[in-house]
Amino acid sequence: GAVVSQHPSWVICKSGTSVKIECRSLDFQATTMFWYRQFPKQSLMLMATSNEGSKATYEQGVEKDKFLINHASLTLSTLTVTSAHPEDSSFYICSARLQGETQYFGPGTRLLVL
Amino acid sequence: DAKTTQPTSMDCAEGRAANLPCNHSTISGNEYVYWYRQIHSQGPQYIIHGLKNNETNEMASLIITEDRKSSTLILPHATLRDTAVYYCIVLNSGYALNFGKGTSLLVTP
Numbered sequence: 714g715a716v717v718s719q720h721p722s723w724v725i726c727k728s729g730t731s732v733k734i735e736c737r738s739l740d741f742q743a744t745t746m747f748w749y750r751q752f753p754k755q756s757l758m759l760m761a762t763s764n765e766g767s768k769a770t771y772e773q774g775v776e777k778d779k780f781l782i783n784h785a786s787l788t789l790s791t792l793t794v795t796s797a798h799p800e801d802s803s804f805y806i807c808s809a810r811l812q813g814e815t816q817y818f819g820p821g822t823r824l825l826v827l
Numbered sequence: 828d829a830k831t832t833q834p835t836s837m838d839c840a841e842g843r844a845a846n847l848p849c850n851h852s853t854i855s856g857n858e859y860v861y862w863y864r865q866i867h868s869q870g871p872q873y874i875i876h877g878l879k880n881n882e883t884n885e886m887a888s889l890i891i892t893e894d895r896k897s898s899t900l901i902l903p904h905a906t907l908r909d910t911a912v913y914y915c916i917v918l919n920s921g922y923a924l925n926f927g928k929g930t931s932l933l934v935t936p
Contacts, residue, residue: 717870719870747923747924756914756927757865757926758926759923804868806871808924815861815873815876816873816923816924817873818863818871818873820870821869
């Protein structure tokens with residue numbers, strides 16, 4: 714299957730700082746990328762959908778000014794958690810898809826906000 | 828997207844076939860059945876998908892009933908590394924995957 718990478722794999726930051734997470738499709742061009750988060754012992758929750766060159770579409774309850782998504786190229790999307798707080802600590806996972814094809818997921822980024 | 832129902836948990840002995848059921852009685856004609864799994868602390872891994880016909884790949888087989896209201900994922904020879912949460916998801920091509928609670932499969936020695 715296709716390969717999706719994320720960087721960093723884990724990050725610890727102080728409350729109030731911003732954290733950027735990168736998602737890359739390594740061997741295919743992704744017209745659409747998705748961002749999910751997963752709290753302990755829960756399932757993945759879709760946060761937003763981003764199409765290359767367009768503004769992201771956020772799910773209900775996800776603050777677009779807090780979770781900034783940029784999808785500037787067909788192989789890279791970034792998620793910036795602005796002014797992070799302890800309740801933002803979670804496992805963030807991206808996925809990428811070529812139009813109409815299967816979604817492939819990255820390995821995830823574990824964020825801990827102190 | 829159609830909703831799916833899966834058992835919360837299942838056990839399987841190593842080397843035996845693992846058969847994971849999924850009910851999707853409200854599936855519509857253009858919705859696919861996708862299976863993913865998530866091993867602890869990793870991103871989900873694509874396994875297989877199908878529309879009407881049964882499908883097989885190097886990882887698993889997918890059996891879809893004729894009325895498409897249910898399906899079964901078969902891991903022919905389960906290993907300890909197959910211990911994971913398995914998600915059955917029904918969706919239209921082009922939409923985002925929405926994950927339910929899945930089935931937690933434990934493969935025992």
